[in-house]
Amino acid sequence: MENIRLLIVDDEDDFRWFIAKRLTKMGIVTEQAEDGEKALSILEKKPMDVVVLDVKMPGMNGIEVLHHIKKKYLKTEVILLTGHATTQDGVEGIKSGAFDYLGKPIELEHLLGKINHAYQKIQREEEKLREAEFRAKMEQQMIATERLASLGTLAAGVAHEINNPLAIIKEAVGWMKLLLRREELTKMPRRQDFEMGLDKIEKGIERTRRITHQLLGFVRKTDSVLAEVNLNELVDEAVQLVNMEVANKEIEIVREIDTSLGTIWSDPYQLRQVLVNLLTNAIYATGSGGKITIILEAIGEEVALTVRDTGEGIPKENLERMFEPFFSTKPPGEGTGLGLFVTRSIVEKLGGKIELESQLGQGASFSIKLPKYHEIKEGLDKNNHVDLLDKITKYNRLPH
Ligand SMILES: Nc1ncnc2c1ncn2[C@@H]1O[C@H](COP(=O)(O)OP(=O)(O)OP(=O)(O)O)[C@@H](O)[C@H]1O
Ligand SMILES: [Mg+2]
CATH class of the missing domain: 1.10.287.130 (Signal transduction histidine kinase, dimerisation/phosphotransfer (DHp) domain)
Known part of the structure; x- marks a missing residue:
């Protein structure tokens, strides 16, 4: 209860101070108001969890204050302190949305119990709200x-x-x-x-x-394959495919390959498409005499493949849109805007992630992390090994 935001509203100063002091000893900080107006002005500045509210006060009485609170501060719970002789105020208060009421003179233990219950109710409701928000987000x-x-x-x-x-x-x-x-x-x-x-x-x-x-x-659902892939060789092959463009622009291609990398199990045809997409983008963005660096590293159970260029870079406002289908800054008719969309879809399908770093004028860097062993999940019956064997293929390199 230490974090509870509590307001005590009563015109009897001694009574307020007495309760506040006892609560302070328990580590609970309280706010105080001697009448309804003051209480509402405090609430305007600072939201409260629980308001302990005297009914009989000069000026605005407790029931009126309660109406205001319930209209404006839906999450705030109110405990009414009523006269001893009759329960009528209390019943009316409950009808108007009070959490509970207590007849004066009150027993502190009693009041504490009710404050505690009111606070628990608020926490339950907050929890429900958080859950609903989470569910909505997931949906x-x-x-x-x-x-x-x-x-x-x-x-x-x-x-x-x-x-x-x-x-x-x-x-x-x-x-x-x-x-x-x-x-x-x-x-x-x-x-x-x-x-x-x-x-x-x-x-x-x-x-x-x-x-x-x-x-x-x-989306080659029917013939997605699983093969032992030598990424180093795959990089060679992809570079060969874009060689003409590289030569035309006199771009230097630098390879930084981790020799301990070995092979991975994945879909080589789709990975080749990924590499070609990233390389053609990098070449397009890089001016003549620029440099493209391809980095292959082993990181635990994953491999990281980075394509970095010294090209024009990407303006901040475009960063978010890079992977959208049909987003392209190329002149009309030139780019499909599907390259990166498809690239990301493939990488995710192969159990990996793609990240992008870039600053305008300072080149771009696309980094892919892939698991060393990718399971083909779609259309694969786990108990049917024949099915799995069907998917395992030998990768045929492109003819030179
Ligand atoms: N390395 C890069 N440097 C700067 N901008 C890039 C880079 N890679 C991609 N972009 C930007 O992202 C946009 C989308 O790229 P994407 O590959 O999806 O489509 P595209 O290259 O325009 O079309 P296509 O791939 O069909 O030629 C590009 O138009 C370009 O603006
Ligand atoms: Mg492209």
Whole structure:
């Protein structure tokens, strides 16, 4: 009870002082008011848990004060001190929301017991409130996670469906381009306009293809695999994939590899997608002559993979939005804004975490922590080892 905020309201000074003194000895600090107005002005400045309130006071009487308190301070409990002869005030007080009442002259033990009960009630209610808040927060988080998961599934479904018509369109465009080059069509009116139109279609196809590839790489539920991955080799491979861009911009790639790292069990195809996404972002952000550092470290049961660049960095207001789907600062038509969204989704699916540090003008650093042994949870019956064996694969490196 030592932390209780207690206010004693009574016009009898001796009585107030007597109670306050006894409570102080027990380590409970009290506030005092000699009338209703004073009590309300104290409450305005400082919230109280329990108010011990005399009913018979000159000016505003206790019942009126109680009405004010119950209207304005919903969490405050009131214990009324009523006249000895009748319980009428007490009953009326309870109807108006008082916690309890005591007839004067009071026994201190009695009063203390009631204060204690009132305080316990407040604490129970606070606990209930905290629980409700916690539950609401968890529910919100779950809704967000589920929304993300269903968004992923939906996106992958759409991506898959789009791929076939996309291939048909691409083929048809190629065929039309060939036709246009034929002898009999060289003199076709506005042939160049047609060619330009076809080029535009091809660009559109290319962009759509990038979107579907990102999404399909991410949600490969049916064929997510588990393999022994040599991260060092995977880094080599990813660097090779982006080599052209690196060379064009004369960017230096530095590797800091912990030689004690060994291999990890994870999904190499998806990890490769992660690495390529991070590297292409870093290359894009880095000016010519810049540097990209790739760090691999073993930390206990985890491995940490960091891609750090000396590029333009990320403005503070964008930091929060980096992993949102379709967030991109690239010129219209250039970026899908899916790279980091997919990257984070993959890392989390593989049981890891991704963190980002950056300051505008000072480069960016993306750091991924992955477990050395990742269990594939989805679609896997724990008792069915055949299922697990199905998932274990040998990783085939890309042909050079
Ligand atoms: N290393 C980095 N340095 C600075 N900004 C970055 C870096 N990586 C990502 N960003 C910012 O985050 C945005 C989103 O990145 P994300 O990879 O998701 O999409 P994108 O790169 O714009 O598109 P895409 O990946 O399809 O090319 C980028 O547009 C860029 O503004
Ligand atoms: Mg990107």
